[in-house]
Amino acid sequence: MDNKVALVTGANKGIGYAIAKGLCKLFTGTxxxxxxxEELGKDAVVRIIAEVPKRACKELRFYQLDISDKDSVIRAxxxxxxxxGRIDILINNAGIAFKCNSTVPFGEQAFETxxxxxxxxxxxxxxFFPLLSPHARVVIVASQLGLLKKISNEDxxxxxxxxxxxxxxxNSIVNHFVESAKNNVHTDFGYPNSAYAMSKIAVIAMxxxxxxxxDKDSREDIVVNACCPGYVATDMSSHKGTLTPDEGAETPLFLALAVENSISGGGMYYLKKQVDWRTAIFFNLIDVRNWSFIKGTFFN
Structure with missing residues (x-):
């Protein structure tokens, strides 16, 4: 049996759920x-087992993980x-976003996001990186809102x-954004007026x-990439997205399952293609009918 291991964060619903389901179909490890x-996570496992009766994976397991809780991460x-003793696929999907009509002060939104x-x-x-095996794949689910053009300050x-x-x-840039957001002067420094957008800019840079x-590690061919799954119909987008979660999972799965020495790292991907973080424009992601709803907020 395959002893490889894949882990998806934030996978009880939406894109994360679809990614986990896709791995069950395509990945032969655990x-x-x-x-x-915990309740929602265990229920998600039951649903995937029912939806995918013929699974390629060795086993599908639930593990409780709150990525914002250091003790929880260490326990995992x-x-x-x-x-x-290993991780072969790590998909960082977990994330939060405030609705554009949220009454939470922006400084608090910035901190929590x-x-x-x-x-x-x-x-x-x-x-988790010390557990990565040679040829491991790491995927960070980002967003087109994380494109560098959202920053107005050239420096x-x-x-x-x-x-x-x-x-x-x-880290210093992120802390400065949060501090300036508390004083509502973040746009004066060129930051976007969206905590979600700035968080995705930061994870792409990361x-x-x-x-x-x-690239300096002795383990061979460990590849880390970010991706935009598209404008997906999930709770985060109030189900206004133009793609299904399964469609949104396609690019993360493509990156996670890339065979040995077949793909470079440090990139931003959309539709299974690498895009320029600085200049990319995803016209087909935008539903102009909902633009007033999504422009200040959070679609992936």
């Missing part, structure tokens, strides 16, 4: 569906180390896209840093 809510890492989407994803990577753009950007530099680190 698949971990993780979620904060220790469990995986003891149970398997970064706590999960950036800091949570970062600590999952920090804890900030250059800092974010620099090949010399270090994680501590990116993807590039992580790949540079992996």
């Amino acid at each position: 698949v971990y569906l993780t979620a904060r809510n 890492k220790e469990y995986l180390m003891k149970e398997h 970064m706590k999960v989407n950036y800091w949570g994803t970062k600590q999952v990577c920090e804890q 900030l753009k250059k800092r974010l896209e620099s090949a010399d950007l270090k994680m501590e530099n990116l 993807t590039k840093i992580l790949q540079r680190e992996m």
